[in-house]
Amino acid sequence: MEPIMANLRTAASYARTGNIALAQMEIEEATATWKQLATHTPPSGPPYTPVALTEFLGRGGERLGAAARALDGGDVVAAGRELLLLRRSFHELRRRSGLYDLADCVFEIAPAMDKLRVAATYYGEHPAPARAEETIASASAFRDRLQRCNDWARADVAETSEFRRLIDGAIASSTEISHAAMAGDGPLVHRYLIELQSYAQLLDFRFG
Structure with a gap:
């Protein structure tokens, strides 16, 4: 998740300043890595419960797609909102799993x-x-x-x-x-x- 979160932070920054092309590149990288994560991450095991992890990966993929579509349409506000929701869901997953660090x-x-x-x-x-x-x-x-x-x-x-x-x-x-x-x-x-x-x-x- 670390490289994905870096992509999301950078994409949000570019979207906030109206640099749609660079934001799209970051979203594309995050999407590619997300697909690998969804394919190779085990469905269970500590610290994440199977249900929480499956829900996070499914909804996260949907939000990445929504952010990409918003950028394609030039709507940086909607893209920023989807990126924020995705980042928030990741930190909520970590908190529910007993994880917390500086990034949180x-x-x-x-x-x-x-x-x-x-x-x-x-x-x-x-x-x-x-x-x-x-x-x-x-x-x-x-x-x-x-x-x-x-x-x-x-x-x-x-x-x-x-x-x-x-x-x-x-x-x-x-x-x-x-x-x-x-x-x-x-x-x-x-x-x-x-x-x-x-x-x-x-x-x-x-x-x-």
């Missing part, structure tokens, strides 16, 4: 990032103490998620310059966006929000 943790920061994005954006449009508090609370929750992922990183990953730049930068920016909200500085909140979205996307692309 990084994948799970997206909802916290979305909540912070909504709070910070609304604060920028309607600055008020209550909106600032929502932004600060969301930033704190996001920072907690980042710290958790930092703790889950294996030593050989945690010590790399790329991981340190991304995780430390995101943690620092999540602190600064809180300070900016407390100071009532809407433009600075927006600037740190852009930074944090970039960090979250890069973490997901590289380690999710």
